[in-house]
Amino acid sequence: AQSVTQLGSHVSVSEGALVLLRCNYSSSVPPYLFWYVQYPNQGLQLLLKYTSAATLVKGINGFEAEFKKSETSFHLTKPSAHMRDAAEYFCAVGGYQKVTFGTGTKLQVIP
Amino acid sequence: EPEVTQTPSHQVTQMGQEVILRCVPISNHLYFYWYRQILGQKVEFLVSFYNNEISEKSEIFDDQFSVERPDGSNFTLKIRSTKLEDSAMYFCASSEERDTEAFFGQGTRLTVV
Numbered sequence: 001a002q003s004v005t006q007l008g009s010h011v012s013v014s015e016g017a018l019v020l021l022r023c024n025y026s027s028s029v030p031p032y033l034f035w036y037v038q039y040p041n042q043g044l045q046l047l048l049k050y051t052s053a054a055t056l057v058k059g060i061n062g063f064e065a066e067f068k069k070s071e072t073s074f075h076l077t078k079p080s081a082h083m084r085d086a087a088e089y090f091c092a093v094g095g096y097q098k099v100t101f102g103t104g105t106k107l108q109v110i111p
Numbered sequence: 112e113p114e115v116t117q118t119p120s121h122q123v124t125q126m127g128q129e130v131i132l133r134c135v136p137i138s139n140h141l142y143f144y145w146y147r148q149i150l151g152q153k154v155e156f157l158v159s160f161y162n163n164e165i166s167e168k169s170e171i172f173d174d175q176f177s178v179e180r181p182d183g184s185n186f187t188l189k190i191r192s193t194k195l196e197d198s199a200m201y202f203c204a205s206s207e208e209r210d211t212e213a214f215f216g217q218g219t220r221l222t223v224v
Contacts (some may be wrong), residue, residue: 032212043217044154044202051212090154098144098167099204099213101154 002027002093006102014110019063019078021105023091026072032094033074035065038104039087047089050074061085081109113137115216117203123222124193132188132219136205143186144204144213145178147171154202160186161209193223 007022025031033050048059055067061084065076074091086109091102116135124130136143145157158168160178177189186205190197200220204213 034212036215044215046212046214049212092154094213098156098159099146100156101146103153 002029002031002100004091004093004100004102006091006105008105009103010106010108012108012110013081015083016080019076019081019085019107021076021089021091021107023065023074023076023102024072025074025091025093027093033065033067034092034094034099035059035063035074035076036090036092036101037061037087038090044090047076081107083109083111085109113214115203115205115214117201117216117219119219120217121220121222123224126195126223127192130190130193130221132190132201132203132221134186134188134203134205134216135184136186136203137207137214138184140205140207140214142166142206142209142213143178143180144206145188146202146204146215148200148202148218149196150199157188157201190221193221195223197221198223 003026005024035047036044037047047063048057050057050067058064063078088104088106090104092099118133143160146154148154156169158172159166175191179187200218202218203216206213
């Protein structure tokens with residue numbers, strides 16, 4: 001069984017501030033972990049993924065995430081938020097044949 | 112870059128009608144999936160499909176739903192008799208191997224009236 005918990009359904013940051021979106025996972029097998037972004041009325045875009053290589057994963061748009069097995073976490077960060085980062089972010093865990101998504105975190109960027 | 116394409120982008124149907132959502136997965140991919148996202152909620156797994164048969168399905172995927180790969184390129188989701196609660200964004204995805212990255216399409220927004 002696999003599951004994902006995203007802490008905080010809404011996060012607000014000021015433009016230029018650090019973005020931190022939290023994700024904890026549970027998986028009975030070594031996990032593949034993903035972060036997806038969804039802009040309003042659009043589909044899912046993969047930001048980054050962890051597939052058991054480097055624990056610090058760099059993605060698109062300046063985002064990165066660190067896999068911490070001891071904490072079962074895969075938090076998403078970006079050093080400096082831009083207005084265009086305002087979207088909903090989904091953490092997901094994949095194992096055999098299906099991806100399980102978290103409930104999502106809406107990121108608001110305040111000018 | 113190869114991508115998963117879904118048609119139509121938006122479909123409106125009357126309650127009780129049958130609807131078919133279409134997807135063209137990435138050409139060398141072998142595993143196909145449907146997911147659903149009800150407005151304001153999380154993305155939920157519906158079904159996975161491999162080698163012309165369902166390999167896993169969720170409790171949401173009841174007898175009203177069916178999937179098919181009618182030819183070498185399309186992958187379809189049929190809802191036999193739509194209900195209001197079927198209104199959602201439906202995402203198709205495909206992956207090359209069983210547990211490699213799934214690539215998602217842009218989704219079909221289904222509205223049942």
